[in-house]
Amino acid sequence: MRVDAAFAQFAFLCIVWGLTWIAAKTGVSALPPLLFIGSRFLVGGLILWGWQMVRGQGRLPHPRSYGRLAVVALLTVALAPGLLFYGVLFVPSGLGAVVNLSLVPVGMYALGVAYGQEKRSRSFSLAILFGIGGLALLFGPRIGPSPGGDLFGIAAIVLGTFAHCWGSVLGRPLIAHHGAVPVSLITNGFGGLVLVILSFATESPFSADLARIFEPGVGGAWLFLLFTTVFAWTIYLRLVRDWGVVRAGLYAFVSPVIAVAVGAAFFDERFGPTDIAAMAVMLGATWIALRRPFDPK
Secondary structure (H helix, E strand, O other), rough: OOHHHHHHHHHHHHHHHHHHHHHHHHHHHHHHHHHHHHHHHEEEEEEEHHHHHHHHOOOOOOOOHHHHHHHHHHHHHHHHHHHHHHOOOOOOOHHHHHHHHHHHHHHHHHHHOOOOOOOHHHHHHHHHHHHHHHHHHHHHHOOOOOOOOOHHHHHHHHHHHHHHHHHHHHHHHHEEEHOOHEEEEEEEEHHHHHHHHHHHOOHHHOOOOOHHHOOOHHHHHHHHHHHHHHHHHHHHHHHHHOOOHHHHOOHHHHHHHHHOOOOOOHOOOOOOHHHHHHHHHHHHHHHHHHOOOOOOO
């Protein structure tokens, strides 16, 4: 992938995933969360499979890879979103965001080094520290009182974040061998199916008002998240393949900037000098990390 194309795709990924916060909040407040999340992954996987068939590239990876692909799907598509959603039921959303987004680059870095996919780098370490400081500055004032259960909620968020990072690291060799689209369609399809099954087992979805999916706001949120599943997730997998997990994981320092800016522009959310300073720190941290060429171990 050309350098300019990779940076353009990274910018697209950060913008789209920054906007998913609003769409996800709209959807899970109206419909059973596991069904809302899982259905868009499942449909996204089917769309990618259909696209591959139309292009005459519908051949799936060799069955010998299915076991590892299933593990990656369970970690990144099923386990990570499920644990993150459980966690934010018990802790303030601001605290959940700090824990999750701070640990994404840290987890990617630690696991990437452990699996031999990344070199230890002082500049990456410095960038991660700056980015975590910026996240704390941005979300710290938004952390409100919690009625209890913080320990279980934070533990769930930590485990969910670790699952996402671990799945990304395990998936990188598969992406390099099979391509981003085949890996995306299998992980989305299988992970989405698991979430839908869990929804029927735990959420009793038919007791909910499923007709709300046809409301413009809820339906629009689901369609937007479907778009992110088909395109943004595939782009993320390509960046994991070409850039490595650490550089690809730097979306965690940029997408919050997009989310907060959109909230201030369209939803009258608070936005002041502290937020601007925090965003500058996070963007600076991302620049520090991205300005060096990728140099895998």
